[in-house]
Amino acid sequence: MTENQLIVVTGASTGLGAATARELSRQGFHVxxxxxxxxxxxxxxxxxxxxxxxxxxVPEQIEALAARVAADPRPLRAVVNNAGIQVNAPVETLPMGEWRRVFEVNLFGHIAVTQALLPALLRSRGRVINISSIGGRIAMPTYGAYAGAKFALEAVSDSLRREVAPLGVDVVVIEPGGVRTEIAGRGIATATDLATRMTPDQKQRYGSLVRAINTLMDTGTASGLTADAAARAVARAVTVRRPRARYPIGRDAAVLLRLARFLPDRMLDRISAANLRRHRPAPAAV
Structure with a gap:
């Protein structure tokens, strides 16, 4: 009976996390x-x-969550590691403090939550669901920090899956493409702010690239899945009897990941460059 089981969803204030919490509660879980x-x-x-x-x-808040789970008689069915931030800037221009912040939220925080709740998951033979991205398999320009953390999350997920599968715990990676949530809008605002801090030489090198990426991000999000549709896919990964190791979500994710599997890197570079050219601003008239 699902009403007798707990699920933890991090990053549930808005977007995919909030939609996932509501979908799982609709299915009878206590979230x-x-x-x-x-x-x-x-x-x-x-x-x-x-x-x-x-x-x-914040370690103290993770400890409080673990204590809340430990005090509940209901088994922990799954942990959905969804919290995240998006920070886009060229590798040369992104301050080191921002690199560390992205990895702290998008990687180390998930590991800390998983470590704290693994004893409960081992008792219940539960499931870890890590929300990655197509950016965890393909790194677009200006996505160095975000994709770097997601690539690392995918690697950690593989390692953890092989460690705990013999103990009865499944580890599943979700790889969404475009999803219509607030994270892209916040990412565009952050990228625009970071671009204002570039030196004049850096603006000359990367200014049009940043604007092209922002336009691509905006259009990709607008044509993506709704948060509710993506949440239903996450819920299936939580509830299906034999989950796959990875679930791409959305047609764009499926297409891009298939291309990445079969095309050489230089061909992918050319495809990426051609796609971005369509979004670069026109040169100013002389």
Whole structure:
């Protein structure tokens, strides 16, 4: 009976995390939904959705989550590691503090939550669901930090899967393409802000590239899946009897990942460059 099982969803304030929490509660699970602010807790609180204040970079809040799970008699069915940020800038221009922040949220925070909840998952023979991205398999220009953390999350997921599968715990990676959520808009705003801090020489080198990536991100998100549709795919990964190791979500993810599997790197470089040329701003008239 699903109502007798817990699920933890991190990053549940908005977007895919919030939609996943609601979809799993609709299916009868009791969802502990990690949010960072009280106002987000008020927005998501509902029957079957219990908000938990959780910043996955704060050890004390992770410890409190683990204590909440340990005190509950219901088994922990799954942990959905969804929290994340998107920061886009050329490798040369992104400050080291931003590199560390991206990895702290998009990689180390997930590892910390997983470590804290693995004892409960081992007892219940539960499941770890790591929300990656097509950026965890293909790194576009300006996606160095974001894709680097997602590539690392995929590697950690492979290692963990092989460690805990003999113990009865499944580890599943979700690889969404474009999803219509707030993260892309926030990413564009962050990329635009970071671009203003580039030196004049860096703006000459990368200014049009950043604008092209922002346009591509905006159009890709607008044509992507709804958060509710993506959440249903995540819920299937949680509930299916024999999950696959990876689930691409969306037609764009399926196509790009298939291309990456069969095409040489230089061919992918040319395809990426041609795609970006369509989005670069026209040269200013002389």
């Amino acid at each position: 502990l939904a990690g949010v960072r602010r009280e106002r987000d807790a008020d927005a998501i609180r509902a029957a079957g959705v219990e908000p938990i204040i959780l910043d996955i970079t």
